[in-house]
Amino acid sequence: MQIALVLYPKFTVLDITGPFQVLADVPGNDVLFVAAEAGPVIDHTGRSPLVASKTFGEVTAPDVVVVPGALEDFEPYESAVRWLRDVHRTTTWTTSVCTGSIFLAAAGILDGIDATTHWARRAHLERLGARYTEQRVVERGKVITAAGVSSGIDMALTLVDRTHGPEMAQAVQLAIEYDPQPPFDTGSPSKAPADIVEMVRATMGSTVPGS
Amino acid sequence: MQIALVLYPKFTVLDITGPFQVLADVPGNDVLFVAAEAGPVIDHTGRSPLVASKTFGEVTAPDVVVVPGALEDFEPYESAVRWLRDVHRTTTWTTSVCTGSIFLAAAGILDGIDATTHWARRAHLERLGARYTEQRVVERGKVITAAGVSSGIDMALTLVDRTHGPEMAQAVQLAIEYDPQPPFDTGSPSKAPADIVEMVRATMGSTVPGS
Numbered sequence: 261m262q263i264a265l266v267l268y269p270k271f272t273v274l275d276i277t278g279p280f281q282v283l284a285d286v287p288g289n290d291v292l293f294v295a296a297e298a299g300p301v302i303d304h305t306g307r308s309p310l311v312a313s314k315t316f317g318e319v320t321a322p323d324v325v326v327v328p329g330a331l332e333d334f335e336p337y338e339s340a341v342r343w344l345r346d347v348h349r350t351t352t353w354t355t356s357v358c359t360g361s362i363f364l365a366a367a368g369i370l371d372g373i374d375a376t377t378h379w380a381r382r383a384h385l386e387r388l389g390a391r392y393t394e395q396r397v398v399e400r401g402k403v404i405t406a407a408g409v410s411s412g413i414d415m416a417l418t419l420v421d422r423t424h425g426p427e428m429a430q431a432v433q434l435a436i437e438y439d440p441q442p443p444f445d446t447g448s449p450s451k452a453p454a455d456i457v458e459m460v461r462a463t464m465g466s467t468v469p470g471s
Numbered sequence: 472m473q474i475a476l477v478l479y480p481k482f483t484v485l486d487i488t489g490p491f492q493v494l495a496d497v498p499g500n501d502v503l504f505v506a507a508e509a510g511p512v513i514d515h516t517g518r519s520p521l522v523a524s525k526t527f528g529e530v531t532a533p534d535v536v537v538v539p540g541a542l543e544d545f546e547p548y549e550s551a552v553r554w555l556r557d558v559h560r561t562t563t564w565t566t567s568v569c570t571g572s573i574f575l576a577a578a579g580i581l582d583g584i585d586a587t588t589h590w591a592r593r594a595h596l597e598r599l600g601a602r603y604t605e606q607r608v609v610e611r612g613k614v615i616t617a618a619g620v621s622s623g624i625d626m627a628l629t630l631v632d633r634t635h636g637p638e639m640a641q642a643v644q645l646a647i648e649y650d651p652q653p654p655f656d657t658g659s660p661s662k663a664p665a666d667i668v669e670m671v672r673a674t675m676g677s678t679v680p681g682s
Contacts, residue, residue, distance in 0.1 A: 273491060274488055274489065274491075277484050277488040277519070278485060280484060280518075280519060281485035281620065284518055293518075293519070300522065305495040305496060307491075307503065308491060308504070309522050310520075311511065311522075331496070331646070378648060396650065396652045397652070407648050407650075408647060409492065409646070409647035409649075410647045410648055410649040410651070411652075414652050414653055417654050417655070421654060427667065429654065430655045430657040430663060430667050431657075431667050433655055433658050433663075434657050434658060434659070434660065434667055434668065435542070435619070435620070435671045435675065436620035436621045436658075437607075437619025437621055437622055437658055437659060438621040438658040439607065439618075439622075439659040439662065440621070440624075440625065440653070441622075441625050442644060442649055443625065443628050443629050443640065444628070444637065444641045444644055446641040446642075447645060447649040447651070448648060448650040449645065452644075456638065456641050456642050457645065459638075459642050460646045
């Protein structure tokens, strides 16, 4: 099973390394990073390149696609959107984490269907035709979208359950000791204090009115 | 605040990218990857290089150190151990994720103190003089060790709480939408079915009797 993890300038590292870690050790999975050009692609902090081993042109029929998001708001790269539109026809699963769903929406993959994204980018996703759904992982047909950044871990475990069954997914969860115990309970806007929500929203900025 | 994230051959990606994502966007944090040599360092899957921007010799007084683990059992690299022994004298925080604590132990930093590691590597840690403690995040003085792979996210949020206060830690948790909802509850050996525990233990292998 070929799994293409998409990279583009200013992607968010954990969006894609969470799924990478869940998927890469599963027997039979062939996980690779793909981008417009092969070579290092710099993340949104400017500090951590990941390295694409293949170009979009070289990966024409992946079984699974995972698209990460970025913390800054952005217009999706046309090269990635075109590639997604093409490969989605033959994928078994097309997935995204955080604002990676903005790419799927721009490719028409989310037209009128339920999907999620980072909580602060809801309006952007809706503007592109998806029905924003306030869930951590949203599965509709062969499309799975996940909420912000760290939710890619939960999404990828769901994906392993679908592709390899619950025993394999449970084994991966145990191998990465995913027994979360965050020191606070502020991981969603419905749980965090209002001033923290506003602080994060202000820091993340927005070019999209209302998002 | 200079934060040195250690890389070495066959490290596990999520061990270090979890803390990276939590720490890198905090104002005033200068996060960098450091290794024996600058340049790409390949992870345990062979698929995902991260890139060290500095060598150990170039980073002589980091405020914070984070050491990731590896899923295979290993003897810690001497160059990293020597460097840790040196820089630990002046760090504000010395931390590890997963079997990164094996490096700290080899450097004498965990002699006789409570610490944790990946659940399947407990014996290796104890053999090197630490007191294994079955907790996700163990803080003793300026040393914080975390359990397997994904626990680095919880550890790093704890660290941000200590360095920048609870509001910043809560804001980071919300920014990365860390509101975990794993599809299963098998993230620790005390929760997973016995056959899953044995399956993972067998897959991870061991060169250390009893671990």
